[in-house]
Amino acid sequence: MDLNILWFILITVLFIGFFFLEGFDYGVGILSLLIGHNDDERRLLLYSIAPVWDGNEVWMITAGGALFAAFPHVYATMFSTFYMALFLMLLALIMRGVAFELRGKHTSAGWRRFWDGAIFFGSAVPAFLWGVAVTNLLIGLPINSHMIYMGSFWDLLTPYTIIGGLTFLFVFTFHGAAFLTLRLVEGGMTIRIRHAAQKIGLAAIVFFVLCMILTYAQTDLFKSTLAVILLFLAAATFIAAYISTASAKYLAGFILSSLAIVFTTAAFFAGLFPRLMVSSLRPEWSLTIYNASSTPYTLSIMSVAAGCFVPLVIAYQIWTYWIFRKRLSPKDLEH
């Protein structure tokens, strides 16, 4: 296996980590406003991710950095292509990040409502936009022979990509609900969360299936047998997650919903392979793991670093979740 393939797999792993972890962070952020009836409830919901959201977000930053280091042309083309979308996403992430820190520092109701709104939109906007980005990558973009995007921001929004965005939004929200059912003491809010999960999960399933159909009709993902298998595994695990959570089997619900995200992300990359960005103008203008990569020297250095540090990161992040494993109750807010 050459280093280019190894790095394609590593990028996949980083995006899997990102969507799995930030998926429930976004979900909790969205649900905090939908489910929390008062300030105490919203605080409790947000408290479930307070110690970890920042570490989770680094998966996205690392995925970006790894693209830069391993496939600089992909980093250059992708980030300049999604310019306005990334601008919106950055504003959302800025507001969300600061909101976690500032919302508790003032007791006025208006202040808290403002930052609650920032957390809601700061979670919903990136969740939606990542769905739009992923479906755009699958369908292909007008990229010329110099790897430069020839379209505009509005070309990124088509019915298919909007459905992709909504799919991500609902799946992440469901994933957040599944996470919360494990993080809060049972009874009280968990019942409300389960009811919300039933509605959101149903919407997510509808959009997921719709998105699969459109993916079949509009992209070449189904040419890859592996991608098809992974995509159907994703659909099956997601439906199983829905059934488990609805029947209050919370642990199974969360594990299955995590698997659904893992399979979906893996299916997406398997469908792209060996490309990272598809040119809709001419297949040979697509950015692949070979024409867009760094030198073997840089890749080998980065491979050593990733081999040492990715397992280490996973180990101490698991330790973090172990420290904060206790289910939260309103009592935890008192000190």
Add this chain to the structure above:
Amino acid sequence: MDVLLLSRWQFAITTTYHFLFIPLTLGLSLFIALLETYYVKTKKPWCLSLVHFLGTIFLISFSMGIVTGIVQEFHFGMNWSEYSRFMGDIFGAPLALEALTAFFLESTFLGIWMFGWKKLSPKLHCATIWIVAFSSNLSAFWILVANSFMQHPVGFIINHGRAEMTDFFALITNSYVFGQFAHTFFSGIVTSGILILAISAYKILNHSIAEKSFLQCMRFATIYTLIGLFAVMGTGHLQAKDVAHMQPMKLASMEALWETADPAPFAIFASINTQAKKNTFELTVPSVLSFMVYNKPYGEIKGIQELQTQNEQQFGPGSYIPDVPGLFWSFRVMLLIGGILLLLVLISAFLLWKQKLVKSPFFLKLLIFAVPLPFISNSVGWYISEAGRQPWIVVGLQKTAAAVSPNLTPAEVFITMIGFTLVYLALAVAAIYIAVRFIRQTPSAANDWRDK
């Protein structure tokens, strides 16, 4: 305005804003780690209160730094795609390594530190803030490795129309990075030290019930800042030598030295005419510039004119002269602020020694007014570093004008620039408002410092 100019403005705004908070975060994390260690050793309750108190200010600063750090990483691809293509093989590595080795560590352990007070033993808890302090400074190291390549490229060849890495070890041992990292590290100490001194001064002036603990805090902070200041000056001197050796045009521009001179004087004041490429009036001290560079009162310093001719011969026609008045005055502002801060901290040390600090309200007020100074100094310092390498984005390899994303329209970049700027301004107001309110209302250090 065109995409290039707007993109430069946007990047400058983001970086400058980002770096208002970064030195504070770097220096505060280390100070808090020292303070918590002292608490673990002595078990003095006031010490823990101070850790919580300063911790809150640290967290506000951290959150502002982190959100703009993400913007910074994205800007390279968004606005500077041709730079990312040309440089990605080299520049991407330190950025990815920063995330992988430092940023993960910093974010994860900061979460544990914030919420783990009752979950971990005091020693283990103290270890987490040391990990945060270590990893945030490691993070700075990687970013400065990347920046040093832009200033002084090493360990590469030009191949297939791009810069390719040939020696990773040369990249991370770039002689430029050591002066730059040390200077940044110690200016973080100074920035946080001055802020801690000012906050303590405010608390003492207002007869806080925790006056004694803030007085003790001032003792620690005075020593901390004094060490920082001497080291900042020492490393600044080293850096000036690096610049003289590796970026002569930057040095000449900082000094508005148009003609080559031996010995070279240091201009205290100059009226600079960039059109005529000379100073219409200047007030100089002979030999001082040569002394700064060579540690002896003579030695040739090349002037801007000669360097321009050299550059034209080497790289073709065009202007290779950066913003001379901006660099000249930025450098003087930095030196002046360094001097003022040193004076203030020496007075603080003297008054503490004579046990007269509490009875010197005028001096305590002066300290509060000194808060903006290190922030100004940090900003102009980076202005010298970055504006001083223009017109290059990577000195000698790629010009800034060739680095910008070709697919963007001026309207797009204009919208994002205005959008980012407005959000930054609003957040700065919110953060400063909350921090000031917190400092005022927290009697000693609040017991409930965390989210409530």
